[in-house]
Amino acid sequence: MQSAVLAWYDEHGRDLPWRRTRDPYAILVSEFMAQQTQIARVLERYERWLQRWPTADALAAATPAEVLTEWVGLGYNQRALRLRTACVTIARDGWPRDSGALRALPGVGPYTAAAVASFAFGERVAAVDTNVRRVAARLGVAPDALLPAVRHGDWNQAAMELGARVCTARAPRCGACPAAAWCPSHGQVTAQPRAPHASRPRFEDTDRWARGRVIAALAAGEALPAQITRERLARVLATLRRDGLVEQGPSGVGLPGKTH
Ligand code: SF4
Numbered sequence: 001m002q003s004a005v006l007a008w009y010d011e012h013g014r015d016l017p018w019r020r021t022r023d024p025y026a027i028l029v030s031e032f033m034a035q036q037t038q039i040a041r042v043l044e045r046y047e048r049w050l051q052r053w054p055t056a057d058a059l060a061a062a063t064p065a066e067v068l069t070e071w072v073g074l075g076y077n078q079r080a081l082r083l084r085t086a087c088v089t090i091a092r093d094g095w096p097r098d099s100g101a102l103r104a105l106p107g108v109g110p111y112t113a114a115a116v117a118s119f120a121f122g123e124r125v126a127a128v129d130t131n132v133r134r135v136a137a138r139l140g141v142a143p144d145a146l147l148p149a150v151r152h153g154d155w156n157q158a159a160m161e162l163g164a165r166v167c168t169a170r171a172p173r174c175g176a177c178p179a180a181a182w183c184p185s186h187g188q189v190t191a192q193p194r195a196p197h198a199s200r201p202r203f204e205d206t207d208r209w210a211r212g213r214v215i216a217a218l219a220a221g222e223a224l225p226a227q228i229t230r231e232r233l234a235r236v237l238a239t240l241r242r243d244g245l246v247e248q249g250p251s252g253v254g255l256p257g258k259t260h
Contacts, residue, residue: 001139001182002148002155008178009158012165014039017046019157024095024120025056025087031112032083036076045074059084060091065255068245069219075208077215078243081256082107099125118153127156131163138167138185170194210236215245218255 013019016039018030029049033042049070053059059067064081071080086105096102099117103110110128117123126132128143136143136159148155166177171191180186203209213225214236224233237253240246246253 001179002146004178004181005158005162006148006151006154009154009161013157013161016043018119022120024116025054025059025090026050027116027119028056028086028108028112029083031115032079032107033074035079035112037074041074056087056090056095059087063257064244065219065258068215068255072212072216072219075212077211077245079107081244097121098123115156118156122153124149124152127160129160129163131167132156132159134169135159135163135167135179138172138183138189139179140184207232207236207239211240211245214240215255218246218253218258224253 016030018027021027030042030046033046033049052070053062062084064084067080067084068077071077074080086107089105090096096104098121099110099113102108102113102116105113108116114123114125114127118125118127124147126144126147128136132143136146139146143159146155146159162177162179166173167179169192172185172189174180174183174186174189177183177186210225210228210232213228214233217224228236237246241248241253244256247256247258
C-alpha cells in the first residue's frame with residue numbers, strides 16, 4: 001500500500017517549492033504559513049519572505065513590526081511573532097536536531113516538529129495533520145503504523161496529499177485512490193453536504209477580520225478602519241494588546257516598537 005501511495009505521489013503530487021528543499025528554515029516558514037492559510041495564498045508570499053529573510057539568523061534580526069508588516073494578509077498574526085521568536089532561539093542555540101527538541105520552540109506543535117524533522121533531517125517520524133489522521137482512520141490503522149522503513153519524508157507528504165486531494169473529509173474519491181485495494185472504508189464513506197452558509201457569520205462581521213484590518217492599517221501607516229465601530233475597535237485592540245501584536249504609545253497604538 002505504501003509503495004502504491006508513494007508511486008501515486010511521485011506522479012500526481014503538487015510541485016510545491018518547500019517540497020524541493022531540505023533547508024529546515026525554509027520548511028519551518030512554509031509550515032508556519034500553511035498552519036491556517038490556504039496553500040494558494042501561501043504560494044503568493046513564501047518566496048518573497050525567503051528573499052527578504054533567507055535564514056533563521058536574518059529573521060531573528062528583524063523587528064516584530066517588520067515581521068508583522070510582511071505577514072499582513074496571511075491571517076492569524078501571532079504566528080508571525082512566534083516564527084520570529086523561534087528563529088531568535090535557533091540563532092542563539094542552533095537548530096534542534098530532532099522532533100522532540102523542535103517541539104520546545106514557540107509555535108511548534110507535534111505536527112510541525114515532525115514535519116521539519118522528517119523533511120529536513122530525515123527523522124523517521126509521522127507528521128500527523130488532520131488529513132493524515134482522517135486517512136489513517138479510514139484505513140483502520142494508527143498514523144504511526146503507516147510510516148514505511150524508507151522515504152519517511154516523502155511518505156508524510158504523500159499521506160497529506162492523499163488526504164487533501166483524494167480522501168477528503170466530505171467526498172472521498174475512492175475510485176481514484178491508490179490505497180483503495182487495502183482500505184476497509186473503500187466506497188463506504190458517504191459524501192457529506194456542506195454546512196449551510198447561513199449558520200456562519202460573514203467574515204467581515206468577525207473580530208478576526210477586524211484584527212487583520214487593524215494590523216494591516218498600522219503596518220501601512222494608515223488610519224484605523226472607519227467602518228469598525230468604536231466599541232468593536234476597543235474590544236479588538238484589547239485582544240491585540242494582550243497578544244503582543246500592538247502596543248499603546250503616548251499618542252496612539254502601533255505595531256510593537258513602532259508607537260509614538
Ligand atoms: S479508498 Fe476511499 S476511504 Fe479509503 S483511503 Fe482511499 S479515498 Fe479514503
